[in-house]
Amino acid sequence: DTAVSQTPKYLVTQMGNDKSIKCEQNLGHDTMYWYKQDSKKFLKIMFSYNNKELIINETVPNRFSPKSPDKAHLNLHINSLELGDSAVYFCASSQLPRTGGINNEQFFGPGTRLTVL
């Protein structure tokens, strides 16, 4: 059983297009995250949702819009794609400390490799 799943695994698209990446977790966690990993392997937090509420919103272009229809799903929509958006995007989930998640780690999805041409 896949704990955190992402679709698609690969995404190749032209500049200016709009695309979405979907993420689902079946761990019953209350918090989900989106990370961007660049070619140097740096992981940068983009967004975090707790029970469908945005709790972390790092400095990210407003072309990126997360959407959480329920606490098991966190999708990422990207408008007007640019060359610099090419990266691997990881979804993750965890449980917050105040809800019993002290010391709980994040579980990561397999990643979505986005290539903008």
Place this chain on the structure above:
Amino acid sequence: AQSVTQLDSHVSVSEGTPVLLRCNYSSSYSPSLFWYVQHPNKGLQLLLKYTSAATLVKGINGFEAEFKKSETSFHLTKPSAHMSDAAEYFCVVRTGNQFYFGTGTSLTVIP
């Protein structure tokens, strides 16, 4: 403020020799600490975590890490490297709902 420093961006070891990947952290609170491994073209997998129960933490694949509060360190070790250990390793500090990632250490294992 919280931060994580992985002191080496690249480490090369020969197969069968010990591995040491260094991590220092700064945290205003009692931190939770983790090491993750990322094999090429794969997602991140938890190696081990510090839960304050014991300062020496054992993880998967023979890895260990020791929490040293006085040195604010959480170095990752393995007695004998295997070819399959070649990967990117991330040290992570958690405070509350925030996870702070180090910049990663790329481990190369030479046959």
